[in-house]
Amino acid sequence: MRPYELTYSDDIELINEYCLTGNQKAATAFVRKYQSFVYSVAYRWLHNHEDSQDAAQEVFIKAFNNIQNFKKKSSLKTWLYRITVNVCSNMLRKKKLLSFFGKDDLNEHLNIPDHSISPDEEFENKEFQEKFLKILSKLPEKQRETFALRYFDEMSYEEISELLGTSIGGLKANYFQAVKKIAKMLKYEQKFENK
Amino acid sequence: MENKKKKLTYKELQEMLPDYAFGRLDKEGMELFDQSVIDYPDLQRELNEIRDVFNKVNEFDFKSYFEQNAKNISVRVQNNLNKVPHKFSFNYFSRIVIPTLGLAAIVIVLIITGIEKDKKNQNIQSHITKEYMLNQYEAMVIFEDLDSISNEELVNSIITNSMQNPNYDLKEIIKINDEELYYDLHSQYLLKLIENGDITNILNYSNYFFIDYNLHSILDHIDEEQMQELLEELRNANFS
Numbered sequence: 001m002r003p004y005e006l007t008y009s010d011d012i013e014l015i016n017e018y019c020l021t022g023n024q025k026a027a028t029a030f031v032r033k034y035q036s037f038v039y040s041v042a043y044r045w046l047h048n049h050e051d052s053q054d055a056a057q058e059v060f061i062k063a064f065n066n067i068q069n070f071k072k073k074s075s076l077k078t079w080l081y082r083i084t085v086n087v088c089s090n091m092l093r094k095k096k097l098l099s100f101f102g103k104d105d106l107n108e109h110l111n112i113p114d115h116s117i118s119p120d121e122e123f124e125n126k127e128f129q130e131k132f133l134k135i136l137s138k139l140p141e142k143q144r145e146t147f148a149l150r151y152f153d154e155m156s157y158e159e160i161s162e163l164l165g166t167s168i169g170g171l172k173a174n175y176f177q178a179v180k181k182i183a184k185m186l187k188y189e190q191k192f193e194n195k
Numbered sequence: 196m197e198n199k200k201k202k203l204t205y206k207e208l209q210e211m212l213p214d215y216a217f218g219r220l221d222k223e224g225m226e227l228f229d230q231s232v233i234d235y236p237d238l239q240r241e242l243n244e245i246r247d248v249f250n251k252v253n254e255f256d257f258k259s260y261f262e263q264n265a266k267n268i269s270v271r272v273q274n275n276l277n278k279v280p281h282k283f284s285f286n287y288f289s290r291i292v293i294p295t296l297g298l299a300a301i302v303i304v305l306i307i308t309g310i311e312k313d314k315k316n317q318n319i320q321s322h323i324t325k326e327y328m329l330n331q332y333e334a335m336v337i338f339e340d341l342d343s344i345s346n347e348e349l350v351n352s353i354i355t356n357s358m359q360n361p362n363y364d365l366k367e368i369i370k371i372n373d374e375e376l377y378y379d380l381h382s383q384y385l386l387k388l389i390e391n392g393d394i395t396n397i398l399n400y401s402n403y404f405f406i407d408y409n410l411h412s413i414l415d416h417i418d419e420e421q422m423q424e425l426l427e428e429l430r431n432a433n434f435s
Contacts, residue, residue, distance in 0.1 A: 031269040036262040039264060053268060060272040154219075175214075179216070
């Protein structure tokens with residue numbers, strides 16, 4: 001059990017605490033609870049570490065500034081997902097515009113090393129992560145998001161349906177197609193490596 | 196017992212396959228899947244392939260990978276939140292207030308310009324109307340160019356205007372030194388009134404008309420029939 005889980009029993013309590021008192025402890029608990037989720041969503045859209053961190057930061061700032069507008073009809077995760085997708089879309093649009101004028105390279109920040117693990121492990125892991133995330137990025141948006149939200153974030157089909165606006169039957173079909181495609185692509189890569 | 200009888204369709208099996216492969220089905224779902232998939236060898240093959248390939252993916256802890264990469268976000272957000280009031284107010288002003296005020300100013304300027312333009316147009320219009328009314332005669336008076344137009348044209352123009360516009364003061368306008376033109380104008384005007392059968396105006400005009408007008412000149416222009424009509428009208432008129 002994480003520290004924020006000891007302090008706040010649910011998201012509503014967390015929001016109320018922040019809205020009423022502006023408590024920094026509540027704000028930190030809120031960010032810690034969802035930072036990994038927001039970062040992973042941003043990473044799937046932006047494909048690089050630095051931009052994903054910037055996007056995640058912007059998402060939380062926006063969330064804090066607009067938390068009074070949160071209707072509590074959907075879950076906080078759903079609300080954050082929508083903000084993240086908006087922020088990432090805007091960032092991608094800006095990047096495309098900058099790259100059009102030659103001010104930014106879209107692949108500039110790729111391959112950022114992660115210093116938290118040993119070099120051998122890092123190399124192997126990094127290689128696999130990159131390979132897998134590259135394959136993931138090749139999937140159509142709906143299939144990619146359905147796969148990631150179900151496989152990584154372990155969300156229920158009902159939650160994903162609310163997020164993506166797709167029926168549960170459609171999501172299940174998307175998930176199956178995504179898994180099938182990833183398996184095929186990984187298998188192909190393995191064959192290619194063995195040769 | 197029910198599970199043993201019920202079998203899943205091919206489509207249902209496809210939809211459940213990933214969750215089955217990654218162990219995300221409940222016990223009941225797993226059993227149902229196991230019973231049904233036996234009938235579809237291609238799905239079994241697909242399932243084995245997915246399991247083989249995803250073994251490594253399942254081993255890899257993506258969650259901790261993302262957590263690791265996202266770990267300093269809370270600190271960055273906290274630092275930013277402390278700056279937020281200033282940043283927010285700037286953003287608010289630069290992105291909302293300034294453009295709104297600018298837009299409002301442009302709209303106000305456009306409205307004021309539009310109103311002024313309308314007023315100007317109205318003034319021009321009224322001016323044009325006046326000019327139109329007096330155009331021919333005034334122009335001739337101003338440029339002293341009465342010779343360039345025949346008496347007949349001038350008389351017609353003035354009489355037409357005077358008939359169309361009740362405010363047209365014929366007495367003020369007719370200050371012409373040309374005696375022939377002067378009489379011609381009066382006689383033509385009176386004739387028009389007679390032709391229109393406008394007895395009231397004939398009588399009103401006569402107050403002015405008979406002061407310094409040679410009655411003979413008008414009679415020169417009236418034929419016998421018109422004279423008879425005039426006399427008839429005068430007989431019938433009720434002089435109070």
